[in-house]
Amino acid sequence: MSDLIAPIVSMGAIGAVLALILVIADRKLRVKEDQRVEKILEILPGSNCGACGAPGCRQFAEQLVSGEQGPAGCMAGGPEVAKKIGSILGVEVKVGLPQKARVLCLGGNLESQPRAQYEGIRDCQAVTLQSGGDKSCVYGCLGYGNCARACPFDAIEMTDNGLPLVDDFLCTGCEICVAACPRQLMAMKTEETKILVGCSSLEKGKAVKQVCARGCIACKLCVKVCPQDAIVMDGNLPVIDDKKCDDCGICVEKCPTDSLVENLINQLRRTSEKKKAV
Numbered sequence: 001m002s003d004l005i006a007p008i009v010s011m012g013a014i015g016a017v018l019a020l021i022l023v024i025a026d027r028k029l030r031v032k033e034d035q036r037v038e039k040i041l042e043i044l045p046g047s048n049c050g051a052c053g054a055p056g057c058r059q060f061a062e063q064l065v066s067g068e069q070g071p072a073g074c075m076a077g078g079p080e081v082a083k084k085i086g087s088i089l090g091v092e093v094k095v096g097l098p099q100k101a102r103v104l105c106l107g108g109n110l111e112s113q114p115r116a117q118y119e120g121i122r123d124c125q126a127v128t129l130q131s132g133g134d135k136s137c138v139y140g141c142l143g144y145g146n147c148a149r150a151c152p153f154d155a156i157e158m159t160d161n162g163l164p165l166v167d168d169f170l171c172t173g174c175e176i177c178v179a180a181c182p183r184q185l186m187a188m189k190t191e192e193t194k195i196l197v198g199c200s201s202l203e204k205g206k207a208v209k210q211v212c213a214r215g216c217i218a219c220k221l222c223v224k225v226c227p228q229d230a231i232v233m234d235g236n237l238p239v240i241d242d243k244k245c246d247d248c249g250i251c252v253e254k255c256p257t258d259s260l261v262e263n264l265i266n267q268l269r270r271t272s273e274k275k276k277a278v
Helices: 002-029 035-043 057-065 077-088 124-131 146-150 176-178 207-209 221-225 252-255 264-278
Strands: 100-103 156-157 165-166 186-190 195-197 231-234 237-240 261-263
Touching: 002 186, 035 057, 035 100, 057 077, 100 165, 146 156, 176 186, 195 237, 221 252, 237 264, 252 261
Parallel strands: none
Antiparallel strands: 100 186, 156 165, 195 261, 231 237
């Protein structure tokens, strides 16, 4: 028995010494986390959507503290969160108008008929790779909902007409839906954009009419009727100067194919103003 005591004591002593060394090393080598990281995490939405470019909210907070990111980098949080982050970091934050996702196509299932019967994965990218798309308009929304599935905030739903519908109250402007659309039909707009061009076709006239009832036919009528000279043609599509546009709505009324629509952000703003007035 006495022969076993000495080795046990020796091993215990060695273990104690090693443990002491580890404790000292931990205290000396430990990298202390900046307390601002936790403070920032408390105000971040916690969705880990990745729109900021970081894998998650914690990594984003760490990058903010290290100076790798700016306070306005959190798309999901918006201007309010950016200001709070700036307060924690002790920097002035200048934020722009909130952005919302917009669909640059009005050609749903009723307006643009399919040109082929697609059987496969219900995915816009998949149908594009397999057959170039099954819709008559090769520029239009395919309607398989990649944007809706990609949205981490459930701000997009697919309508019965096969077009994305954006809920402005849920949309954070993270731009994830923009990257998800293989035809680049999602774009971010602010209330500075009064009128939207709901067509992305590069064709004109008869070629457009054959594939979509609401496509822009490049008739230039909107250019002619605009009292502010805010519209010019870029190829076969109108481009509206937001600074010149006064939202008179004449171009929307005169468009023969209804391919110009008022930006929904402005409609919500007007509704809100009317309620306040009452």
